[in-house]
Amino acid sequence: MRIFKLKKEYLFPFLESISEGADLWAPTKKPEGKHSFQIIKDFSQIDLDYTRTILPPRKIFLPPSFNMFKATEKKYEADFSHVTEKIIFGLHPCDIHAILIMDQFYKHHYNDPYYIEARNNTLILGHSCWPDEHCLCKSAGTDIIEEGYDLFFSELEKEYLVWIGSSKGDDLIRRKPDFFDENITDKDIQKYIEWREEKDKAFSVSIDFKNMPDLMELKYQDPLWEKLGQACLACGSCSNVCPTCNCYNINDKPFLTENASHISRCWDACTLESYSEVAGGENFREARSLRLKLYYTHKLQAYISKYGKPACVGCGRCIETCPVDINIKTVAQSLDNETVDAFWDRFAKEVTK
Amino acid sequence: MKNDKLKIGFYELTGCAGDCLLVTDCEMELIDIFNAVDIQSFAMVMSNNTDGELDLALVEGSVTTEKEIEELKDIRKRAKAVVAFGTCAVLGGVQARFIDPKEWEKNLKIVYGNTEFTHTKPVQSKPIDAFIDVDFYLPGCPVSKEQFLNFFTRILKGNPPEHYPNPVCVTCKYNENDCLLKKGELCLGPLTADGCGSICPNHNIPCNGCWGPVEGANVTSEFYLLKEKGFSVDEIKKKMANFSGTKITDYFQQLDKEPK
Ligand code: SF4
Ligand code: SF4
Ligand code: SF4
Ligand code: SF4
Numbered sequence: 001m002r003i004f005k006l007k008k009e010y011l012f013p014f015l016e017s018i019s020e021g022a023d024l025w026a027p028t029k030k031p032e033g034k035h036s037f038q039i040i041k042d043f044s045q046i047d048l049d050y051t052r053t054i055l056p057p058r059k060i061f062l063p064p065s066f067n068m069f070k071a072t073e074k075k076y077e078a079d080f081s082h083v084t085e086k087i088i089f090g091l092h093p094c095d096i097h098a099i100l101i102m103d104q105f106y107k108h109h110y111n112d113p114y115y116i117e118a119r120n121n122t123l124i125l126g127h128s129c130w131p132d133e134h135c136l137c138k139s140a141g142t143d144i145i146e147e148g149y150d151l152f153f154s155e156l157e158k159e160y161l162v163w164i165g166s167s168k169g170d171d172l173i174r175r176k177p178d179f180f181d182e183n184i185t186d187k188d189i190q191k192y193i194e195w196r197e198e199k200d201k202a203f204s205v206s207i208d209f210k211n212m213p214d215l216m217e218l219k220y221q222d223p224l225w226e227k228l229g230q231a232c233l234a235c236g237s238c239s240n241v242c243p244t245c246n247c248y249n250i251n252d253k254p255f256l257t258e259n260a261s262h263i264s265r266c267w268d269a270c271t272l273e274s275y276s277e278v279a280g281g282e283n284f285r286e287a288r289s290l291r292l293k294l295y296y297t298h299k300l301q302a303y304i305s306k307y308g309k310p311a312c313v314g315c316g317r318c319i320e321t322c323p324v325d326i327n328i329k330t331v332a333q334s335l336d337n338e339t340v341d342a343f344w345d346r347f348a349k350e351v352t353k
Numbered sequence: 354m355k356n357d358k359l360k361i362g363f364y365e366l367t368g369c370a371g372d373c374l375l376v377t378d379c380e381m382e383l384i385d386i387f388n389a390v391d392i393q394s395f396a397m398v399m400s401n402n403t404d405g406e407l408d409l410a411l412v413e414g415s416v417t418t419e420k421e422i423e424e425l426k427d428i429r430k431r432a433k434a435v436v437a438f439g440t441c442a443v444l445g446g447v448q449a450r451f452i453d454p455k456e457w458e459k460n461l462k463i464v465y466g467n468t469e470f471t472h473t474k475p476v477q478s479k480p481i482d483a484f485i486d487v488d489f490y491l492p493g494c495p496v497s498k499e500q501f502l503n504f505f506t507r508i509l510k511g512n513p514p515e516h517y518p519n520p521v522c523v524t525c526k527y528n529e530n531d532c533l534l535k536k537g538e539l540c541l542g543p544l545t546a547d548g549c550g551s552i553c554p555n556h557n558i559p560c561n562g563c564w565g566p567v568e569g570a571n572v573t574s575e576f577y578l579l580k581e582k583g584f585s586v587d588e589i590k591k592k593m594a595n596f597s598g599t600k601i602t603d604y605f606q607q608l609d610k611e612p613k
Binding site for chain 2: 030032033034036053054055064065230231232233234235236237240241251253254255256257267269272273274277288320321322323324343346347350351
C-alpha cells in the first residue's frame with residue numbers, strides 16, 4: 001500500500017480536478033446543525049468537521065425510493081437512471097465498513113444489478129474522524145479501515161496522509177502528481193501514531209460484541225423485549241438511519257393513460273408494522289417486540305454467526321435518532337445486565353407501577 | 354366504449370373543499386381524468402350535475418347537519434363504492450375536535466346564540482362512516498396528489514387501491530430531517546399516517562397529525578414520552594384531537610385505562 005502526503009490547501013483543488021464529469025458527494029451541514037451527504041456544487045458547502053450524517057451513505061447507491069423498470073404488456077424496460085459516475089468524499093471508517101457489508105449482501109450473497117451498477121461507478125474517498133459520546137466503532141472493530149476505499153485521507157495538523165487503496169485510487173493521484181509528496185518523514189509517522197493513540201483513548205462507551213450472539217440466544221424470551229416493544233413507536237427510523245439495513249419494498253405505480261406501470265423500489269424497515277404483513281392480511285410479526293427482536297438479531301447475532309463480525313458498525317446513528325432511546329447501546333447494555341438510562345426503561349417502570 | 358366508463362361523482366359535505374380543489378389542481382392529468390371516466394356530478398367544476406347510479410362516489414367533508422345525513426345516505430344508495438375523501442370525511446376533521454358533546458353544544462351557543470335553524474338542524478361533526486358503510490379511505494388535509502392519482506388509476510384499472518401503512522416519520526427520515534420529537538417538540542409524526550411528504554418537519558414545524566392516526570400507532574408510549582418532555586396532559590390530548598376528532602377518543606379511553 002502506498003502512502004503520500006498532501007498539503008491541506010491542495011485538497012479542494014485536487015477534488016475539483018478529479019470530479020469533472022462525476023457527481024461529488026460530501027458531508028454538508030444542515031441549517032439545524034446536523035450533517036447530510038449532498039452533491040457538492042460549491043466547495044464551501046463541504047463540512048469535514050462532522051461525526052455522522054443523518055442518513056447513511058447507502059442512500060447514494062440506492063436512494064430511498066427509485067424506479068426499477070417500466071412494465072408494459074409486452075416487456076420490461078429497466079431504468080438505471082440512478083447510476084451515474086460518483087465520488088463520495090469524507091466517509092468515515094465505520095461507513096466504509098458498512099459499505100463492505102452492503103457489498104457482501106447485494107454483490108456477493110445476492111446479485112442486485114441496481115446496487116452493483118451504482119457501486120461500480122462510485123469512488124470511495126475516506127476521511128479520518130474523532131469519536132463523540134455515541135461512537136461504538138472501536139467496540140465493533142470498525143475504527144480502522146484496511147480495504148473498501150480508493151483513497152483515504154488521514155488529517156494531520158497541516159497536511160493529510162493519503163492512503164491509496166485501489167488501482168483506481170492510484171489513477172486519481174496521478175492526475176495531480178505535483179500535489180502529492182512521497183517523502184514521508186519519521187516526524188510525520190510519529191505525528192500519525194500519536195494521533196492514533198489519542199483517538200484510541202477518546203472513546204467513552206463500549207459494547208462487548210463478542211458476547212452478543214450468545215446473549216441474544218439466551219435472552220430470546222427475556223421480558224426485556226416486551227419492555228422495548230411497549231415503548232417502540234414503530235417509526236422505522238432506526239432502520240432508515242442504519243448504514244447496514246438493506247430491506248426494501250416494491251410497489252407498482254400504474255399509468256393513467258397507458259397500459260403500463262412503473263415498478264418502484266423503496267427502503268423498508270423491519271420495525272414498521274407492515275413489514276411482515278403478507279397477502280391476505282396475515283402479519284407474522286404484529287407485536288413490536290417481535291419486530292425489534294428481528295432488528296437486533298440481524299445486528300447482534302445472525303451476521304456474527306455467519307460472517308464473524310457484527311452487522312453493526314457502531315456509527316451511533318440509532319443512538320442519535322430513536323425518540324424512545326431503543327438503540328444498539330441500550331439494548332446491548334441491557335442484554336449484558338447493565339442499568340440503562342433510557343425512556344423505554346422509565347416507561348416500563350411507569351406503566352407497571 | 355363510452356358506456357363502459359366508470360360513473361363517478363364528487364361530493365362535498367362540510368369542509369374547506371380542499372380535496373375537490375386538489376383534483377382540479379392535477380393540471381397535467383385533468384384531461385386524462387375527465388376522459389377516462391364519466392363524471393356525473395362535480396359541483397366545483399361543472400353544472401348539469403345528475404343524481405343517478407354511480408360506480409364510485411368520492412365524498413369530501415364531515416357530516417354536520419341533518420340534511421347532510423340524508424344526502425349522504427342517498428349517495429350511498431346510488432353508489433357501488435364510496436370513498437371517504439380527505440381527513441374531514443375520514444375522521445371528522447378540525448370541526449370534530451370537540452370530543453365531549455357538551456363542549457360542542459356550548460360552542461354552538463357561543464357562535465349562533467339563540468338563532469333558530471330553519472333549513473336544517475346542526476349536529477355534532479362526525480366522519481361519514483358514522484352513518485354509512487365506507488369502502489375506501491383516503492385521508493389528507495387535503496389529500497395528496499400522488500395518493501389521489503394512484504388511487505384513481507388503480508380503481509380505474511380494476512385493482513385494489515394501494516395501502517399506505519407507514520407513519521410520517523418514514524418520509525421524514527427519507528428527507529433527512531433532524532427529529533423534532535427527539536429535540537423535545539410535540540411532533541405527532543409517529544402516530545400519523547404518511548402521505549404529505551413530511552411537509553411540516555421539512556420546514557422545521559412539528560407534525561400536527563392532519564392525516565389522522567396511522568394503523569398500529571403507539572399512542573400510549575408517545576403520550577408518556579411527551580409528558581416526560583414537559584407537556585401537560587391537556588396540551589397533548591388537544592393536539593392529538595385536533596384533526597382526528599371522535600376517532601381519537603378510542604385511544605384516549607385506552608390511555609385512561611393505563612395505570613397513571
Ligand atoms: S445498529 Fe445503530 S450504531 Fe449500529 S450500524 Fe446501525 S445505526 Fe449504526
Ligand atoms: S426502536 Fe425507536 S427508532 Fe426504531 S422504530 Fe422503534 S421508536 Fe422508532
Ligand atoms: S420530526 Fe416528527 S415526523 Fe420527523 S422523525 Fe421526528 S417524530 Fe417523526
Ligand atoms: S406533517 Fe403532519 S400536520 Fe403536516 S401536513 Fe403532514 S400529516 Fe399534516
